[in-house]
Amino acid sequence: MATILIVDDTPINLGVMVGHLEAQGYRVLVAQDGEEGLQRAELMRPDVILLDVMMPGPDGFEVCRRLKSRSSTREIPVIFMTSLTETRDKVAGFAAGAVDYVTKPLQPDEVMARIDTHLKLRVAQTQLQAQNNMLAMYREDLEEQVADRTAALHESNRRLQAEVAERERAEQQARRLNEELETRVAERTAQLSAANRELQAFDDLLAYARVGRAPVRAEPVTLEPLIRSIIEAYAARIAAAGATVEVRSPLAVPQGDAALMRQIVTNLLDNALSSHRPPVAPLIRLSAALEGNRVLLRVADNGAGITAAGRTRIFEAFERPQAGGQRANGVGLAIVAKAARLMGGEVAVESSAEGSTFSIRLPAAPANS
Numbered sequence: 001m002a003t004i005l006i007v008d009d010t011p012i013n014l015g016v017m018v019g020h021l022e023a024q025g026y027r028v029l030v031a032q033d034g035e036e037g038l039q040r041a042e043l044m045r046p047d048v049i050l051l052d053v054m055m056p057g058p059d060g061f062e063v064c065r066r067l068k069s070r071s072s073t074r075e076i077p078v079i080f081m082t083s084l085t086e087t088r089d090k091v092a093g094f095a096a097g098a099v100d101y102v103t104k105p106l107q108p109d110e111v112m113a114r115i116d117t118h119l120k121l122r123v124a125q126t127q128l129q130a131q132n133n134m135l136a137m138y139r140e141d142l143e144e145q146v147a148d149r150t151a152a153l154h155e156s157n158r159r160l161q162a163e164v165a166e167r168e169r170a171e172q173q174a175r176r177l178n179e180e181l182e183t184r185v186a187e188r189t190a191q192l193s194a195a196n197r198e199l200q201a202f203d204d205l206l207a208y209a210r211v212g213r214a215p216v217r218a219e220p221v222t223l224e225p226l227i228r229s230i231i232e233a234y235a236a237r238i239a240a241a242g243a244t245v246e247v248r249s250p251l252a253v254p255q256g257d258a259a260l261m262r263q264i265v266t267n268l269l270d271n272a273l274s275s276h277r278p279p280v281a282p283l284i285r286l287s288a289a290l291e292g293n294r295v296l297l298r299v300a301d302n303g304a305g306i307t308a309a310g311r312t313r314i315f316e317a318f319e320r321p322q323a324g325g326q327r328a329n330g331v332g333l334a335i336v337a338k339a340a341r342l343m344g345g346e347v348a349v350e351s352s353a354e355g356s357t358f359s360i361r362l363p364a365a366p367a368n369s
Helices: 011-023 034-044 060-069 087-096 108-168 172-184 189-211 223-233 235-241 258-274 332-342
Strands: 003-007 027-031 048-052 078-082 100-103 244-248 283-291 294-301 346-352 355-363
Touching: 003 011, 003 034, 011 027, 011 108, 027 034, 034 048, 034 060, 048 060, 048 108, 060 078, 060 087, 078 087, 078 108, 100 108, 108 172, 223 235, 223 244, 223 258, 235 258, 258 283, 258 294, 258 332, 258 355, 332 346, 332 355
Parallel strands: 003 027, 003 048, 048 078, 078 100, 244 283
Antiparallel strands: 283 294, 294 355, 346 355
């Protein structure tokens, strides 16, 4: 049952409207001046207020302004009852906060229709506000869930980075290379076993780098089984890239350290696979030929090539060729150069837009070995 407050100082008007409204099932409250109307509105919180404009004491405009200034009565619809018909009076009523007006003498059916309309509007507004409140609560809950999941993801990433950093901790070069390894994690998920072998090889290199002055062996190194074992370790990655690796036998036998030779071939194969030039399928050729008392080991690819400016620095630490001759952090080719020097050899590179060829010259093993 809706409650209607009528504020009017004319008993006849009150009697007529009270009778009609009660006959329609409304609960009716009355006040005969503005102050009484304000008190009843504050106390009873009616659903609609019918407010006379011309009354002793505060007039209807003032009463309406005071109703709208209070948070407890601000949302109650106010319909003015007035004999004033000038446009400026109507404008003043709306400016005071009224939602509608009816003119005297009152027509009960018109008053009933306007009351019914504003009651429906208020119900709709209440429902809309409730829906908005529910949406706001849902949005807050959703934002909280997103924040929690984001925090969990950040924590998971933090732990992963901490584990990798702990394993890779040794020197500044290892930390920089760790960034590159992290970017490859997503690509290598399907090739986890191959990635583990690469990581183990990297750990071996770190152990060698820490020793630094360990004696270098000088003995014949049979390249055929060594290269085949490296290609087998890279089988998953080679297949994923659609690459072809050709080994041109027979392979000459250099005099050197097998562990360093493994590092040289591994890093050159890795570099060749990384220089892939889509959509061209990677083709990598390995050969080792005898030239006098030296063995020339060559690894050629059909990748993007290296610019002339890039070739002057690729064997320095943290300089690595990329597609188009650009450089990125890495130590692979620097390791190749260092390993060759330790065995009394030298390294060189030839490159064009159709690919690169890396050449390693090493002492040849004695003929009777």
